[in-house]
Amino acid sequence: EYKSYLRAKMSMNEGYLALGMVLSFPISLLYGSRHLKIYSARPIVKDMYFFTTGIGLLLLTFGMSSLHALSCTIFSYLFFRVVGISEVTCLTALLVTLCHLLYGYVTQSGVTYTVTWTLIQCQMMLKVCGYFFDLYDANVKYPKGFFAYLAYTCFPSTIFVGPVFSYDLYTSLTRTSKEPVSSEYAAKRFTSGIFYLAIFYFLKIFWSAETLLSEGFLEQSFFVKVVFWTFWSKWLITKYCGVWLVAEAATSLTGLGQEEDGTFPEITNIDIKKFETSLTIQDELSSFNMQMHLWVKKHIYKRCRVFNNQLLSRVISLLFLYLWHGIYFGFFNLFLVEGLGSTAEMMLSRHISIRRLTHYIPKPVLFPFLYILKNSCVGYGLCGFALRTFARCHVFYSSVYYVYHWLLLGIILAGWLLGGRPRIDKES
Numbered sequence: 001e002y003k004s005y006l007r008a009k010m011s012m013n014e015g016y017l018a019l020g021m022v023l024s025f026p027i028s029l030l031y032g033s034r035h036l037k038i039y040s041a042r043p044i045v046k047d048m049y050f051f052t053t054g055i056g057l058l059l060l061t062f063g064m065s066s067l068h069a070l071s072c073t074i075f076s077y078l079f080f081r082v083v084g085i086s087e088v089t090c091l092t093a094l095l096v097t098l099c100h101l102l103y104g105y106v107t108q109s110g111v112t113y114t115v116t117w118t119l120i121q122c123q124m125m126l127k128v129c130g131y132f133f134d135l136y137d138a139n140v141k142y143p144k145g146f147f148a149y150l151a152y153t154c155f156p157s158t159i160f161v162g163p164v165f166s167y168d169l170y171t172s173l174t175r176t177s178k179e180p181v182s183s184e185y186a187a188k189r190f191t192s193g194i195f196y197l198a199i200f201y202f203l204k205i206f207w208s209a210e211t212l213l214s215e216g217f218l219e220q221s222f223f224v225k226v227v228f229w230t231f232w233s234k235w236l237i238t239k240y241c242g243v244w245l246v247a248e249a250a251t252s253l254t255g256l257g258q259e260e261d262g263t264f265p266e267i268t269n270i271d272i273k274k275f276e277t278s279l280t281i282q283d284e285l286s287s288f289n290m291q292m293h294l295w296v297k298k299h300i301y302k303r304c305r306v307f308n309n310q311l312l313s314r315v316i317s318l319l320f321l322y323l324w325h326g327i328y329f330g331f332f333n334l335f336l337v338e339g340l341g342s343t344a345e346m347m348l349s350r351h352i353s354i355r356r357l358t359h360y361i362p363k364p365v366l367f368p369f370l371y372i373l374k375n376s377c378v379g380y381g382l383c384g385f386a387l388r389t390f391a392r393c394h395v396f397y398s399s400v401y402y403v404y405h406w407l408l409l410g411i412i413l414a415g416w417l418l419g420g421r422p423r424i425d426k427e428s
Contacts, residue, residue: 013061013115017160020061021246024157027053028253032180039255040177047151047174054154058120061160065117069124072100073153076128080143085136093132097125098323105326113388119160122324126164126295127153133299134166148174157250161243163269163291165257173256180255185262189252192272193245200238207235209386212396225400226376233379236386241288244269267291279354279370281341284378296321314339330384330393337381340408347415380404 031038031049038049058066076093083089104118131152135143143149152170211217217228248269252258257266274287286293300320304313318335325331357366380403384393397405 016061017115017119020057021157021160021243021250023057023060024247024250025253027057027156028250031254034179039179043171043174044147047148049151050156051147051151051154054151054156054159057156058154058159062117062120066120068100068104068117069121070154072097072121073124073128073150076132077143077146077149080132084141085132085143087136090129090132090136094129097121097128098320101125102323102327109326109328123159123162123164124153125324126162126292127167130164130295130299131167133303134168155251155256157247157254161247162289163244163248163251163267164295165267165291169257169266173254178255180253180258182252182255182258182262182264185264186249186252189245190249193242193249196238196242196245200235200242203235207232209388209392212383212387213392218395218399222400229383229400230372230376230379233382234375236382237288241270241272241275244289245272277371279367279374280345281338281374281378282345284374285338285342326388328388329390330386330388333384333393334381337377337384337404337408340405340412341377341381344408344411344415347412347419350415350419377404377408 108116257264271287278284301317322335387393
């Protein structure tokens with residue numbers, strides 16, 4: 001009975017989440033309406049519009065449990081208002097909000113993914129901490145504009161899955177009276193998102209995380225398993241690509257972050273072309289969930305410069321990403337594989353490049369091989385992300401001999417022995 005209740009609760013929560021994301025579109029369209037002309041109103045009116053509609057979506061989708069994220073947002077502001085903004089207080093706020101999120105993971109998460117208030121806490125945490133880190137960088141001692149701060153953190157189309165953006169970008173929207181002209185861009189991102197989601201929900205009829213643990217899979221040959229998990233993981237990631245694109249479409253309708261050429265670089269969360277055609281792990285990682293990665297680069301990685309150690313900075317950044325996503329072994333394993341994979345690529349790049357390989361291997365042969373190899377490696381980590389617990393992950397990884405763990409560690413060890421530590425690219 002409990003399992004039946006849990007499945008019903010999951011379906012209900014996912015339904016409310018979908019409803020919330022759909023309702024963000026009319027909210028954005030009303031903001032840009034030529035009849036209401038909210039976009040030309042005073043900043044306080046815009047703040048009120050975004051705050052009230054954002055709160056409405058939170059209460060509709062998560063009910064009173066959304067107070068977890070809201071209370072964290074409000075108490076953070078009051079904390080800085082009382083003690084002021086400094087390096088110590090910013091670090092304290094980061095740790096406290098992260099601990100609050102981890103508390104949610106411990107009390108709300110299950111073996112399979114469930115939609116809970118931790119989803120919005122993820123986004124709230126990034127906005128809150130980013131807001132105060134930016135004020136610290138600007139030498140501002142105390143926060144101001146409480147209502148604008150609340151509207152920023154509760155921006156309707158981004159409260160569920162992002163994209164995360166800066167407070168300065170939000171105020172640039174509320175201080176302008178320019179009419180949003182982004183319907184073509186939004187339509188392209190929306191249709192792309194629906195396409196990804198259609199693929200995911202169609203194949204969901206046949207596939208799930210349990211497929212990787214089924215006897216039918218475990219009895220297959222090693223080669224068949226590699227081929228299957230490569231395709232299976234591509235299916236899994238389509239869900240995230242879809243929701244990011246849909247949220248980005250709704251956000252762009254407000255004109256937030258729009259450049260003169262009609263692009264939205266500061267809210268673009270996935271580079272579809274690069275994501276689907278990249279030949280290296282690093283290129284793929286830099287092409288999706290882009291705003292989250294930029295946030296980590298700005299507020300975590302670069303602040304680790306005090307250690308004067310790029311490798312340590314990367315480890316801390318990956319550790320933060322792991323904790324931000326959850327506390328399961330599968331999440332840790334995903335970022336471990338990504339870290340090992342990108343490091344192994346850097347090691348290999350010291351001795352050979354793709355351009356040099358094209359002199360010996362024809363492109364029609366080399367590029368498909370590298371593409372499949374990259375997807376296989378990234379997908380290997382994503383399988384653990386879906387399986388979550390160590391026991392479930394071990395069943396899968398032991399059936400394929402932990403192949404990429406050993407292969408990537410072997411490449412890194414050989415690279416250290418032959419040519420020293422890797423040269424870490426700053427942009428990566």
